Amino acid sequence: MKSVTCTAPVNIAVIKYWGKADEKLIIPLNDSLSVTLNSDELRAKTTITLSEDFTRDQIWLNGKEESIDNPRLQSCLAEIRKRAEAEHKSLPKGCVQIVSENNFPTAAGLASSAAGYACLVFALSKLYAVSGDISAVARQGSGSACRSVLGGFVRWVAGTEPSGADSRAVQVAPAAHWPDLRCLILVVSHDRKKVASTSGMQRTVQTSDLMRARLEHSVPARLAAITDAILRRDFAAFAELTMRDSNQLHAVCQDTYPPVRYMNDVSHALVDTVHEYNARRGGVRACYTFDAGPNACVYLPEAEVAPFLAVVAAVCPPPVLADWVTGRPVQLPPLPEGEVWEQLFPGGVQSVIHTTVGDGPRLLEAAE
Numbered sequence: 370m371k372s373v374t375c376t377a378p379v380n381i382a383v384i385k386y387w388g389k390a391d392e393k394l395i396i397p398l399n400d401s402l403s404v405t406l407n408s409d410e411l412r413a414k415t416t417i418t419l420s421e422d423f424t425r426d427q428i429w430l431n432g433k434e435e436s437i438d439n440p441r442l443q444s445c446l447a448e449i450r451k452r453a454e455a456e457h458k459s460l461p462k463g464c465v466q467i468v469s470e471n472n473f474p475t476a477a478g479l480a481s482s483a484a485g486y487a488c489l490v491f492a493l494s495k496l497y498a499v500s501g502d503i504s505a506v507a508r509q510g511s512g513s514a515c516r517s518v519l520g521g522f523v524r525w526v527a528g529t530e531p532s533g534a535d536s537r538a539v540q541v542a543p544a545a546h547w548p549d550l551r552c553l554i555l556v557v558s559h560d561r562k563k564v565a566s567t568s569g570m571q572r573t574v575q576t577s578d579l580m581r582a583r584l585e586h587s588v589p590a591r592l593a594a595i596t597d598a599i600l601r602r603d604f605a606a607f608a609e610l611t612m613r614d615s616n617q618l619h620a621v622c623q624d625t626y627p628p629v630r631y632m633n634d635v636s637h638a639l640v641d642t643v644h645e646y647n648a649r650r651g652g653v654r655a656c657y658t659f660d661a662g663p664n665a666c667v668y669l670p671e672a673e674v675a676p677f678l679a680v681v682a683a684v685c686p687p688p689v690l691a692d693w694v695t696g697r698p699v700q701l702p703p704l705p706e707g708e709v710w711e712q713l714f715p716g717g718v719q720s721v722i723h724t725t726v727g728d729g730p731r732l733l734e735a736a737e
């Protein structure tokens with residue numbers, strides 16, 4: 370019997386992955402770039418036990434047993450076992466029991482599958498002592514999981530090989546490169562998303578004309594510019610590119626036929642609030658990005674966290690302020706004298722998670 374326990378972080382893309390060149394291997398149509406968040410606040414945690422006493426592989430997700438016959442799960446298990454056998458000339462006997470849990474809402478557009486599959490594949494690689502890049506394996510669980518196997522600022526290179534062997538993650542800069550950068554997850558809804566990203570992006574690729582312009586022009590130019598902005602720690606440039614790319618993702622979703630809608634009225638109010646905040650404070654102080662759900666991810670310098678949240682609390686006042694923000698502590702200041710913000714959606718932002726840029730997966734425990 371052997372067992373490992375690992376954690377893996379969430380990542381939130383600033384240049385989005387949307388659309389596949391190969392559905393089965395999960396090869397994307399474009400490179401994407403993300404920020405890995407700190408696992409102290411947001412993480413998947415997975416324990417895998419290998420034993421000869423187990424007669425079949427099994428998985429439990431957030432306390433509930435799920436089918437192990439999920440093809441993506443099977444791809445990850447088969448690929449790691451294949452690599453282990455090639456590397457060690459034999460495979461340890463027995464089956465696995467996988468127990469995984471997230472400490473954040475599952476499937477609310479909060480990159481739960483990314484952290485989950487990155488954690489699963491990282492833990493399997495420790496259990497079976499597999500070396501080398503594992504991002505191309507995590508990718509076969511969920512595309513965005515590829516980026517959660519590394520910390521800091523991460524690019525998922527689409528690659529050119531039909532096998533997907535070079536469709537993997539590379540680090541652009543480590544977490545410590547930009548210590549001043551903070552992230553706020555503004556949780557608008559805990560509900561499961563109506564259209565899963567897998568089917569949403571499929572429909573976009575099949576029906577959206579705007580998608581072509583995104584792939585040919587916008588994404589390549591933005592990737593080059595945002596890499597440069599990250600390396601120079603140029604927040605204003607980083608922020609504008611991030612907001613433009615999020616807006617374009619949701620524009621191609623709108624151009625999809627029938628359209629796919631992930632943002633809701635609260636999300637749009639938050640977009641307006643960020644732009645208004647930047648205009649009133651005289652510079653680009655905060656930026657937003659939205660994935661396949663209504664929750665906002667706001668990147669901003671540390672000094673802006675408290676003043677910005679005071680504005681969000683004015684626009685979307687929480688019923689109770691205590692415990693509204695979790696994660697890193699923050700004290701909300703009063704709004705600047707004479708500044709008035711229209712109250713739009715009381716309770717619209719249910720909770721806030723305050724976190725930083727973080728490192729990749731961690732091995733917490735290994736026992737024989």
Ligand code: DP6
Binds near residue numbers: 385386395401510661
């Ligand atoms: C909007 O990785 O969830 O979050 O590969 O089909 O599992 P599959 O999709 P998934 O898509 C994520 C889409 C996104 C953008 C991003 O993370 O880059």
